[in-house]
Amino acid sequence: MSRLEQVLGCFIVLCGALLFAHSAMSASNPAQRNSCVQCHSKLPASSFYGVKSHSWTGSVHQMHGVTCDKCHGGNPAAAQENQAHIGMLGSSDPHSTIYFKNIPATCGKCHGAEFYKFTQSVHYQMLESTGKGPECVTCHGSMVTKVLRPDDMVAVCARCHNERMAIAPYVPQKAKAVLLLLGESKALLADQERLHPAPRSAGTAQSLDEAGIALHNAKLDWHKFDLDAITKYLLEFYDTVEKLPRAPASH
Ligand code: HEC
Ligand code: HEC
Ligand code: HEC
Ligand code: HEC
Ligand code: HEC
Incomplete structure (x- = not known):
């Protein structure tokens, strides 16, 4: 994808989000003019092709106008199936x-x-x-953008990380613990933001910013599977939260 296409893509996604916010109920939502979405949403939810599109419905991607063609290719302006599918290939190709x-x-x-x-x-x-x-799909699903629950994470990692295969068998339980800690940290940050509503003192605002950055870095390092680096960022996160005043500061 060229730079121009990327910029255009972002612009379209942005416009989509704005339109969506302004008129969630009206037909100006671009997904409703997208032939992939229109046709596939009519396929029975019980069929293989139906399940896939129905699982996209309600996802973060749907809310941000990331329609089928963004990942699959094809032509979302063509109404006929054979026209729309030109340039789109199945997963085995x-x-x-x-x-x-x-x-x-x-x-x-x-x-x-x-x-x-x-x-x-x-x-x-x-x-x-x-x-x-x-x-990506292992942990997020292809269209749903959820994150694996800690127990499902154990099952996924234990396919290879187990005593029998002797590939770092400590990994599944450690990954579960780190994922649980990340979840608790997210909840703690949300609590702290509620406890210290804006306008905030400069010190409080800075500590909240720093905590948010540490949490973001922890999330990013999941993608390198670096459990120690994630833990390090989460400890940094707790250190920063410690600095926040116990009760909301008076302004
Ligand atoms: C008019 C209806 C219609 C439109 C429009 C349409 N599809 Fe499909 N699509 C189908 C049906 C029906 C199938 C089931 C399999 C088949 O017919 O080959 C399918 C199959 C698929 C598959 C599975 C292909 C495979 O080889 O396993 C994908 C992926 C897909 N469509 C994506 C898209 C995308 C992306 C668009 C828009 C660019 C789109 N579809 C537009 C009806 C449609
Ligand atoms: C964010 C990217 C993304 C979006 C958006 C997306 N898909 Fe998919 N889709 C995938 C990926 C990745 C796979 C393959 C992995 C899997 O099956 O989980 C897949 C698999 C499929 C398959 C099975 C195809 C095959 O050849 O096995 C169908 C059918 C399908 N998607 C239809 C759709 C439809 C219809 C939409 C829109 C309503 C859509 N997808 C939106 C990423 C996406
Ligand atoms: C081992 C599991 C795992 C794999 C594999 C994985 N992710 Fe993630 N991803 C996570 C976790 C955990 C989070 C943090 C989720 C949260 O906010 O609780 C996350 C968050 C994200 C986010 C949101 C970031 C944010 O700041 O909120 C995006 C986007 C993302 N992943 C994309 C990807 C992509 C693209 C791939 C493939 C290149 C991928 N992920 C592979 C586990 C994974
Ligand atoms: C065309 C651009 C595009 C593509 C391709 C795409 N995404 Fe996204 N994705 C977005 C946008 C936009 C959002 C919502 C805003 C955000 O969080 O960045 C999002 C959100 C997410 C989130 C949730 C983040 C959150 O804050 O909750 C995850 C996880 C994610 N995507 C994973 C994936 C995976 C896995 C794939 C590939 C199968 C993929 N995305 C392909 C644009 C895309
Ligand atoms: C298909 C097999 C497979 C799966 C599934 C798998 N891994 Fe791995 N993983 C490996 C292999 C092979 C290595 C390299 C081991 C080595 O170099 O000794 C590795 C290495 C690692 C390492 C570095 C270990 C060390 O001590 O150096 C971590 C951490 C890790 N994986 C985490 C995970 C997590 C978390 C999951 C689940 C989301 C996962 N892995 C799923 C095969 C897998």
Whole structure:
């Protein structure tokens, strides 16, 4: 994707978000003019093709106008199926945007920071060489943008990280603990933001900013699977929260 296309893409997503905010109920929502969404949403939810599109409905991507064609290609202006599907390939074709090895790069067009961290991981190298290993869809699902629950994370990682295969078998339980801690940290930051409503003193505002940055860095380092780095950022987060006044400061 060229720089211009990227900028245009961002612009369109932005316009979509604005339109959506202004008239969530009206037909000006771009997703409603998108032939992929229109046709696929009529396919039965019980069918393979239906399940996929119905799971997209209600996702963060839907709310931000990230329609099917953004990940799959094809022509969302064409009403006929065979026209719309031109340029779109199924997941078993190595040239497809959703062929498992290509998925990180497809997501990375919009999520560059997470993709960059991921390329620094041993799992990325594995994916490239053996075609095995966790990638974006493993933890987020393809269209839902959720995050695995801690117990599901254990199951996913334990496929390889177990005593029998002897590949760092400590990983699943540690990953679960770190994910739980991240969840608690997110909740704590939300509590602190409620406890210290704006306008805030300069000191409080700075501590909240620093806590937010530490949390963001912790999230990013998940993409490198660097459990120690995530833990380090979370400890930094708690240190910063400690500095906040116990009761809301008076202004
Ligand atoms: C008029 C209806 C219609 C439109 C428009 C349409 N599709 Fe489909 N699509 C289908 C049906 C029906 C299938 C089921 C399989 C088939 O017919 O080959 C399908 C299959 C698919 C598949 C699975 C292909 C595979 O090889 O496994 C994907 C992915 C897909 N569509 C994405 C899209 C995208 C992206 C767009 C818009 C650019 C789009 N569709 C537009 C009806 C439509
Ligand atoms: C954020 C990117 C993204 C968006 C948006 C998206 N998909 Fe997908 N889709 C994927 C990925 C990645 C896969 C392959 C991995 C999987 O099956 O979970 C996939 C798989 C599919 C499949 C199975 C295709 C095959 O060949 O196995 C269908 C059908 C499909 N999507 C339809 C849709 C429809 C319809 C929409 C819009 C309503 C949509 N997708 C929106 C990323 C996306
Ligand atoms: C065309 C651009 C685009 C593509 C391609 C794309 N996304 Fe997104 N994604 C967005 C936007 C826009 C948002 C909502 C705003 C944000 O959080 O950045 C979002 C949100 C998310 C979120 C939730 C973030 C949150 O704050 O809750 C996750 C997780 C995510 N995407 C994962 C993926 C994955 C996995 C893929 C590939 C299968 C993918 N995205 C492909 C644009 C994209
Ligand atoms: C090992 C599991 C795992 C894998 C694999 C993974 N992620 Fe994530 N991702 C996470 C976790 C955990 C978070 C933090 C979620 C939260 O806010 O609780 C996250 C957050 C995100 C966010 C939101 C960031 C934010 O600041 O809110 C995006 C976007 C995202 N991931 C994209 C990707 C992309 C793109 C890939 C593939 C290159 C990917 N993820 C692979 C676990 C994973
Ligand atoms: C398909 C197999 C596979 C899966 C699934 C897998 N890994 Fe790995 N992982 C490996 C391999 C192979 C290594 C490299 C081990 C080595 O270099 O000794 C590795 C290395 C690691 C390391 C570095 C370990 C060390 O002590 O150096 C961490 C951390 C890690 N994985 C985390 C995870 C997490 C978290 C998950 C689940 C989201 C996961 N892995 C899922 C195969 C896998």
